[in-house]
Amino acid sequence: MKKMTSALALIAATAAAPVLAEDITITVWAGGSNDSDHYRIDNIRIAADMLSREAAIRGEELNITVEGKRDFDGWDGFKQAVTLGAEAGNAPNIVVTSHLDIAPWASAGYIVPVEDYVDLDAWPLNNVYGNLMEIAAFDGMQWGVPQDAESRPFFYWKETFAALGYSEADMDAMSARVEAGEYTLRDMLADARKAVDMGLVEKGYGFYPRVSNGPDYAQFYQSFGGELTDPETGKLLFDRTAMTEMYQFFVDAVDAGVTRRNHIGTEWDQWYSEVANGKAAFWHGGTWHYGRYTGKEGNEDFFGTVGFTLIPAGNDAGRANTVTHPLVYLLTDQEDDRAEEIAAQLVAIASEPRLNTLHAIKSSHLAIGKAEAGLDLYSGDRWAAEATEVLLPHANAQPNHPNYGAFSEAMFKGLEAAWTGVQTPEEAVAEVEAQLTATLGDELIVR
Amino acid sequence: MTRQTLLGLGFLSPALLAVMMFFLLPVVLTVVFAFTNMSTSTGILGGEYQISESDLRRLPAVGVGEDAVALLAGAGYAVQPETLAQFAAEFGEDRAAELDKLHGGAKFDDQRAMERALKELRRNPLRKVRDRKTAADLFRVSILGQRFATRDDFALAITDLGVPERDRLALTEAAYTGWTFTTQNFELLWELPATWRYALNSVIYVVLTLAFNVGFGLFLALSTFYLPSRTAQTFRAIWFLPRILPPVLYVLMWQWLTWDQGFISAMLRPFGFEPINWMRHTATHAWTFIVLINGCVGASLGMILFSSSLRAIPETQLFAAQVDGANRWQQVRHVLLPQMRWPILFITSYQTLSLLTSFEYILLATDGGPGRQTEVWALAAYHTALSNYGGNLEYGLGAAYALALVIIGILLSALYLRFFKFSELVAKPRIEQ
Numbered sequence: 001m002k003k004m005t006s007a008l009a010l011i012a013a014t015a016a017a018p019v020l021a022e023d024i025t026i027t028v029w030a031g032g033s034n035d036s037d038h039y040r041i042d043n044i045r046i047a048a049d050m051l052s053r054e055a056a057i058r059g060e061e062l063n064i065t066v067e068g069k070r071d072f073d074g075w076d077g078f079k080q081a082v083t084l085g086a087e088a089g090n091a092p093n094i095v096v097t098s099h100l101d102i103a104p105w106a107s108a109g110y111i112v113p114v115e116d117y118v119d120l121d122a123w124p125l126n127n128v129y130g131n132l133m134e135i136a137a138f139d140g141m142q143w144g145v146p147q148d149a150e151s152r153p154f155f156y157w158k159e160t161f162a163a164l165g166y167s168e169a170d171m172d173a174m175s176a177r178v179e180a181g182e183y184t185l186r187d188m189l190a191d192a193r194k195a196v197d198m199g200l201v202e203k204g205y206g207f208y209p210r211v212s213n214g215p216d217y218a219q220f221y222q223s224f225g226g227e228l229t230d231p232e233t234g235k236l237l238f239d240r241t242a243m244t245e246m247y248q249f250f251v252d253a254v255d256a257g258v259t260r261r262n263h264i265g266t267e268w269d270q271w272y273s274e275v276a277n278g279k280a281a282f283w284h285g286g287t288w289h290y291g292r293y294t295g296k297e298g299n300e301d302f303f304g305t306v307g308f309t310l311i312p313a314g315n316d317a318g319r320a321n322t323v324t325h326p327l328v329y330l331l332t333d334q335e336d337d338r339a340e341e342i343a344a345q346l347v348a349i350a351s352e353p354r355l356n357t358l359h360a361i362k363s364s365h366l367a368i369g370k371a372e373a374g375l376d377l378y379s380g381d382r383w384a385a386e387a388t389e390v391l392l393p394h395a396n397a398q399p400n401h402p403n404y405g406a407f408s409e410a411m412f413k414g415l416e417a418a419w420t421g422v423q424t425p426e427e428a429v430a431e432v433e434a435q436l437t438a439t440l441g442d443e444l445i446v447r
Numbered sequence: 448m449t450r451q452t453l454l455g456l457g458f459l460s461p462a463l464l465a466v467m468m469f470f471l472l473p474v475v476l477t478v479v480f481a482f483t484n485m486s487t488s489t490g491i492l493g494g495e496y497q498i499s500e501s502d503l504r505r506l507p508a509v510g511v512g513e514d515a516v517a518l519l520a521g522a523g524y525a526v527q528p529e530t531l532a533q534f535a536a537e538f539g540e541d542r543a544a545e546l547d548k549l550h551g552g553a554k555f556d557d558q559r560a561m562e563r564a565l566k567e568l569r570r571n572p573l574r575k576v577r578d579r580k581t582a583a584d585l586f587r588v589s590i591l592g593q594r595f596a597t598r599d600d601f602a603l604a605i606t607d608l609g610v611p612e613r614d615r616l617a618l619t620e621a622a623y624t625g626w627t628f629t630t631q632n633f634e635l636l637w638e639l640p641a642t643w644r645y646a647l648n649s650v651i652y653v654v655l656t657l658a659f660n661v662g663f664g665l666f667l668a669l670s671t672f673y674l675p676s677r678t679a680q681t682f683r684a685i686w687f688l689p690r691i692l693p694p695v696l697y698v699l700m701w702q703w704l705t706w707d708q709g710f711i712s713a714m715l716r717p718f719g720f721e722p723i724n725w726m727r728h729t730a731t732h733a734w735t736f737i738v739l740i741n742g743c744v745g746a747s748l749g750m751i752l753f754s755s756s757l758r759a760i761p762e763t764q765l766f767a768a769q770v771d772g773a774n775r776w777q778q779v780r781h782v783l784l785p786q787m788r789w790p791i792l793f794i795t796s797y798q799t800l801s802l803l804t805s806f807e808y809i810l811l812a813t814d815g816g817p818g819r820q821t822e823v824w825a826l827a828a829y830h831t832a833l834s835n836y837g838g839n840l841e842y843g844l845g846a847a848y849a850l851a852l853v854i855i856g857i858l859l860s861a862l863y864l865r866f867f868k869f870s871e872l873v874a875k876p877r878i879e880q
Contacts, residue, residue, distance in 0.1 A: 083487055087491045100838045104486070104487040107489075108624070109494070109624065117576075139592060140556075203721075261729075262724050262727040264818075403839065409835060416819060417819060420820070438635055
């Protein structure tokens with residue numbers, strides 16, 4: 001009876017009291033985002049609308065204002081803004097950033113695990129690919145939700161390739177041959193050299209790699225048999241042989257005249273315009289390059305001019321591979337727990353296949369979940385469909401290790417030293433090894 | 448203290464405050480940071496206490512006993528009488544009884560598995576995600592991954608867990624997520640071969656740029672000195688442009704001038720020169736342009752200072768020299784230059800110090816390339832502390848780089864002051880003694 005009365009009282013109270021409106025402002029900062037990436041923020045806005053409607057049906061009034069910002073001064077400026085904001089206690093509620101930030105930011109206490117607020121086994125998060133979810137996890141906790149997926153293919157210019165004597169059928173078989181390890185980086189180098197010698201491309205344009213450090217170079221390390229972490233202990237792994245062979249490969253490319261000695265540091269704008277218009281025979285990039293080539297750079301026949309494969313294997317020890325470097329939605333630690341909860345729910349809703357597909361197709365990224373392939377917008381896009389099929393099953397990610405940043409920087413510095421001829425590959429590898437052993441200590445295994 | 452002194456101090460106080468905040472404090476902070484292992488991972492304002500999965504394998508190395516590690520490593524969630532009692536208190540006896548029947552005595556590795564178990568409640572299900580999260584938390588028995596705000600909270604938690612007394616101190620220290628004081632940054636700087644290369648690069652950069660700065664500034668000042676004043680002013684205004692242009696724009700113009708399809712390559716192409724990136728082709732190219740880029744900025748400042756001090760030299764001395772038959776060169780060499788000692792001292796020391804710490808033009812032009820051959824000390828400090836693609840910025844190590852610059856700067860200033868006999872410059876004029 002007593003229970004009954006209190007229940008009645010509760011109902012009466014709820015009915016009589018005016019519905020209390022809850023106003024909440026959610027800020028979203030998206031790093032490394034250009035104009036075509038606006039759905040990183042807009043999807044949170046759409047999610048906010050959904051959540052408010054759901055609340056209204058329950059009889060609650062929830063007003064969410066979403067404030068977005070994506071004009072940062074590069075990655076450095078963005079990361080500084082987030083970390084300093086977090087120190088000062090006014091970090092944005094949601095950040096879209098590289099999954100590599102999870103380890104340092106989690107350990108600094110800047111972010112909170114998304115698994116504390118949402119059901120990972122429920123829709124739509126149970127639709128997200130398991131390996132992508134894994135990339136947004138660290139130390140046994142699910143910190144974030146993948147915002148997009150991508151992968152980094154190897155490209156070749158079909159016209160040049162045909163002039164080297166490859167037929168249409170050869171090109172169709174290329175991705176399978178690369179995957180099987182029948183066409184290696186060494187074969188590519190020989191072809192690139194031929195292309196330069198035959199005058200199909202200018203000197204230095206046979207193989208035209210990325211102009212700055214990035215996940216791409218981890219791929220070449222893997223091509224030569226390197227692994228980034230030791231699966232047993234989770235420590236970072238420095239494979240001396242693989243590293244030396246990878247450095248040697250770039251040195252050989254320079255010596256053969258297919259890659260410029262001063263290539264690193266080339267302007268990105270120049271680089272994009274050159275590769276999109278057939279000035280280079282072979283190069284590598286990311287799935288989002290499709291948007292740039294066909295958009296700003298004006299390549300109107302992408303599939304007729306550009307072929308793509310995995311990054312070929314370098315030798316027998318290595319494998320054809322590609323790295324996916326998904327951006328993730330992360331929640332920052334806030335005074336107000338309710339804000340974290342709302343932010344988490346918004347992130348979950350923004351991961352709905354339909355919403356994520358808007359971003360994927362608009363920005364030439366790949367789907368984060370299985371169901372997206374069933375949507376017309378996704379399956380109707382040839383690039384998304386083909387890239388998903390050829391690349392995504394073979395994609396691995398860089399490790400979420402607090403010291404991976406130092407590892408990656410050192411690896412690239414060494415590569416640059418060998419590439420520009422300042423040091424021999426052996427010297428460069430020895431120096432990188434010395435530096436990493438000194439800085440990482442027990443967290444590194446040298447093999 | 449007299450009223451006048453107080454009044455004086457009162458007037459000075461805003462300036463003193465500014466000096467403290469913008470000059471002294473950064474140096475003090477640099478010194479403090481240099482002796483810490485501060486990075487993005489440790490945060491800036493201090494840490495909390497947490498043992499995470501990946502910490503477990505590090506623990507034996509820092510002196511935590513095996514049995515303590517085993518205690519920590521146990522499964523995260525357990526359905527046992529104590530946890531069930533808590534659950535019953537919050538969510539009702541029926542649910543607790545049903546869960547006990549379903550999973551009594553079970554252990555779960557993570558929160559997700561615990562929630563799955565809770566979802567199996569049928570009679571009176573926990574329908575809301577939030578309730579399941581709260582309920583799952585009640586079954587948590589491990590402290591793995593939990594953050595404790597204070598040392599005491601953590602100490603309490605490990606005591607509850609039954610960690611032996613002898614392991615507690617080492618464990619607490621290992622669990623601290625914030626920064627600690629250390630001298631390892633300096634050991635690291637000493638050990639790393641790259642450090643010495645950056646030091647050498649800095650020497651090359653400062654010496655060459657300084658020579659260009661002072662030499663060219665002096666040349667401009669002297670050459671405009673003999674021009675009619677209106678023409679001279681026009682020339683000086685033009686030479687002053689590099690200093691007032693925003694660095695990004697100024698360097699962008701150099702980029703356009705030097706890249707493969709830039710002005711220099713285009714001009715030289717008809718003469719049979721291969722187009723190359725003139726700024727980044729080799730280290731020599733890079734240094735040449737870095738010296739030119741910085742030198743033109745520095746020279747304009749030198750020019751202004753030298754020009755004004757040239758004008759302070761009484762014209763009568765030049766007339767006298769002319770009467771004695773001295774030509775322009777002899778005037779410069781024997782009349783003007785000897786009186787330019789102080790301005791040259793000032794520009795030299797000022798520029799040395801500012802060049803040592805300046806890196807923005809190098810960052811914009813070559814970013815230390817090709818192959819880190821133009822990576823100067825200050826740029827290395829920036830790259831270490833503020834720029835890392837992988838996200839972990841090493842503030843402590845960066846500060847150690849910066850501290851070395853502060854020390855070198857102070858030593859050099861003292862040296863310059865002695866060498867150029869600064870005390871004579873500031874001595875009281877004899878006539879007033």
